Amino acid sequence: MHIREEAPADVDAIHALTQAAFAPMDFSDKTEGAALKALRARGELTISLVAEEAGALIGHVAFSPVAIDGVHDGWYGLGPISVRPGRQRNGVGKALIARGLGMLRDLGASGCALIGNPRIYSRAGFVSDGRLSYRNLPSEYVQRIVFRGPPPSGALRFASGLEDDALPTG
Numbered sequence: 027m028h029i030r031e032e033a034p035a036d037v038d039a040i041h042a043l044t045q046a047a048f049a050p051m052d053f054s055d056k057t058e059g060a061a062l063k064a065l066r067a068r069g070e071l072t073i074s075l076v077a078e079e080a081g082a083l084i085g086h087v088a089f090s091p092v093a094i095d096g097v098h099d100g101w102y103g104l105g106p107i108s109v110r111p112g113r114q115r116n117g118v119g120k121a122l123i124a125r126g127l128g129m130l131r132d133l134g135a136s137g138c139a140l141i142g143n144p145r146i147y148s149r150a151g152f153v154s155d156g157r158l159s160y161r162n163l164p165s166e167y168v169q170r171i172v173f174r175g176p177p178p179s180g181a182l183r184f185a186s187g188l189e190d191d192a193l194p195t196g
């Protein structure tokens with residue numbers, strides 16, 4: 027498996043992969059592919075990584091800027107993230123997250139936040155201390171990893187491409 031940044035030729039394959047990964051998920055409103063396109067069109071796709079194996083895409087993760095209580099302050103959001111059905115639970119998602127977090131650190135980011143299943147993202151160091159909120163979601167689904175500075179508190183808002191078109195996923 028090889029992880030690299032997305033190229034223009036990957037866009038359709040990333041969309042198909044995202045649709046396929048979220049299709050069986052009850053929590054999904056199936057707009058994750060459209061949200062990715064909106065992020066890309068609005069210049070909000072700070073990092074977009076693909077995992078490739080034998081010339082085919084098997085995973086993808088996006089990172090985009092977030093605001094906490096209306097202020098960006100170096101924070102980014104993880105999501106959507108997709109691993110091809112049939113290749114899940116094999117470390118692909120974990121590797122994509124690790125690479126993306128490393129790139130965010132290199133950018134000088136303050137940290138990364140996401141909405142997701144704590145059982146999955148705690149493995150990558152994400153935690154919830156109840157100080158970040160997202161709409162009316164239970165706080166354990168609102169997680170973050172701090173790179174520098176104090177742990178954030180306040181209302182999380184994702185990039186407009188995610189807020190307009192889909193509940194953020196990650």
Ligand SMILES: CC(C)(COP(=O)(O)OP(=O)(O)OC[C@H]1O[C@@H](n2cnc3c(N)ncnc32)[C@H](O)[C@@H]1OP(=O)(O)O)[C@@H](O)C(=O)NCCC(=O)NCCS
Nearest residue numbers: 047107108109114115116117118119120142145146149196
């Ligand atoms: C969620 C997803 C991106 C995870 O990627 P993955 O390659 O399957 O996950 P990994 O194999 O890298 O697992 C990472 C860790 O999370 C755990 N994990 C993964 N999926 C899990 C699940 N459904 N429930 C509980 N734990 C899970 C793994 O056990 C692993 O822990 P470990 O480090 O102790 O081994 C992938 O399963 C997927 O695309 N799912 C469908 C789309 C989706 O749900 N996206 C995220 C929305 S929150």
